[in-house]
Amino acid sequence: MSAATTRQDFNSSRFFSGIARGIAGALLFALPMFMTMEMWELGFYMDRSRLFLLLIVNIPLLVILSDRVGFERTWTWRQAMRDASIAYGLGILGSALILIAMGVLKHDQSLHEITGMIAIQAVPASIGAMLGRSQLGGQLDDGDDPEANDSDDPVHERETSYAGELFLMAVGALFLSLNVAPTEEMVLLSYKMTPWHGLIMIAASLAVMHGFVYALSFKGSHDLAEGTPGWHAFVRFTLPGYVIAGLISAYCLWTFHRTDDIGSTQILMAVVVLSFPAAIGAAAARLIL
Numbered sequence: 001m002s003a004a005t006t007r008q009d010f011n012s013s014r015f016f017s018g019i020a021r022g023i024a025g026a027l028l029f030a031l032p033m034f035m036t037m038e039m040w041e042l043g044f045y046m047d048r049s050r051l052f053l054l055l056i057v058n059i060p061l062l063v064i065l066s067d068r069v070g071f072e073r074t075w076t077w078r079q080a081m082r083d084a085s086i087a088y089g090l091g092i093l094g095s096a097l098i099l100i101a102m103g104v105l106k107h108d109q110s111l112h113e114i115t116g117m118i119a120i121q122a123v124p125a126s127i128g129a130m131l132g133r134s135q136l137g138g139q140l141d142d143g144d145d146p147e148a149n150d151s152d153d154p155v156h157e158r159e160t161s162y163a164g165e166l167f168l169m170a171v172g173a174l175f176l177s178l179n180v181a182p183t184e185e186m187v188l189l190s191y192k193m194t195p196w197h198g199l200i201m202i203a204a205s206l207a208v209m210h211g212f213v214y215a216l217s218f219k220g221s222h223d224l225a226e227g228t229p230g231w232h233a234f235v236r237f238t239l240p241g242y243v244i245a246g247l248i249s250a251y252c253l254w255t256f257h258r259t260d261d262i263g264s265t266q267i268l269m270a271v272v273v274l275s276f277p278a279a280i281g282a283a284a285a286r287l288i289l
Contacts, residue, residue, distance in 0.1 A: 022087060025132020026094045029175070030125040034098050038182040042256060043117030050255050051119055058123050062087050065130050065171060083130070091126030092118060124178050131175070166240060172285030173245040173278035174252075181252035181274055187262060190269035198272045205245075205276045209283040210238040238283075245278035246271055 033039045062084035063077070095118050099105040105114055180186065193201075210233070250271045253259050259267045 019086070019090070021132040022090050022129035023094060023132070026090055026125040026129040027098070029128025029131060030091075030095070030098075030121060032179050033121060033124050033182070034095075034102065036182065038184065038256075039120060040104055040117060042182055043120050044113050046116060046120060046257065048116075050257075051116065054123055054255050055119060058088070058126060059084065061171070061174075062126060062130055064167060065127070087129040088122065088126045090129040091122040091124075094129070095121035095125050127171075127175070127178075162236075165237065166244060168285040169237075169241045169282035170244050170248060172281040172283070173241075173248040174281070175285075176281030177245075177249050177252050177274055177278040180277060181249070181258065182256045186253065186258050186270045186274055187266065189273045190262070190266040193269050193273070198269055201272050201276055205272075205279040206238060206242055208276075209242060209245075209279040210234055212280065212283040241282045242275065242279050245282045246275045249274035249278045 063080050066080040066083035066087070067077075096105070099117060099121065105117065250259075250267075253267070253270055253274060258270060262270075
């Protein structure tokens with residue numbers, strides 16, 4: 001009984017396989033940001049209180065995400081916290097090594113600059129490390145234990161509560177918005193767009209988001225029960241998902257100083273612009289995760 005419990009609590013083969021996928025996931029998710037000059041510069045001048053808040057917010061995000069797609073199936077919050085700590089560690093280590101390899105980090109830079117660049121890159125890298133299991137994983141070659149294989153399936157094979165669905169939408173929105181939120185183009189587009197452009201983009205975001213999940217019948221999408229009104233899914237999932245995408249977008253823009261010294265109209269437009277990829281990420285959360 002004790003041996004079986006130990007094996008269930010920690011499967012070393014599956015765990016280290018998850019670590020390998022986590023490293024690959026960190027690279028896959030964070031690579032665009034590693035090669036973006038705006039992210040390097042943010043490490044120099046980003047307000048440390050905003051950076052610290054981002055680092056703190058990332059901890060519960062990783063813990064909850066670990067319960068869904070951790071390096072191995074977790075049964076307690078302590079195990080989820082362990083996976084989250086490992087993902088954060090992989091994000092920090094991977095960020096440092098990649099920035100050094102690309103010549104961005106140098107020995108003559110100040111500790112303030114070095115820690116800033118590593119810390120800001122570690123957030124997307126740690127999320128990527130955690131998502132490496134569902135994105136790059138599959139069933140393990142363990143024919144003697146089919147149930148163990150099932151436990152390693154991606155998240156879209158598992159039942160999820162309504163609150164869980166909204167959480168996955170938030171992660172999906174963050175997944176895509178982090179790639180473009182630090183760039184100058186978000187502010188530039190906000191100046192180029194008129195209110196009519198903004199309304200069209202909102203309508204397009206809602207249409208694409210709704211169609212992506214329900215009309216296209218992608219794997220992991222939600223099938224409406226027979227007789228359910230078409231507006232039910234729109235009100236219950238699409239609209240809340242878009243609101244979540246907008247809030248995530250606003251937070252990312254504020255964190256990366258893209259709302260500083262610009263008018264409220266431009267801030268709203270920038271949120272609308274960033275909400276387009278964020279909404280797609282929210283709608284595709286079950287595919288991404």
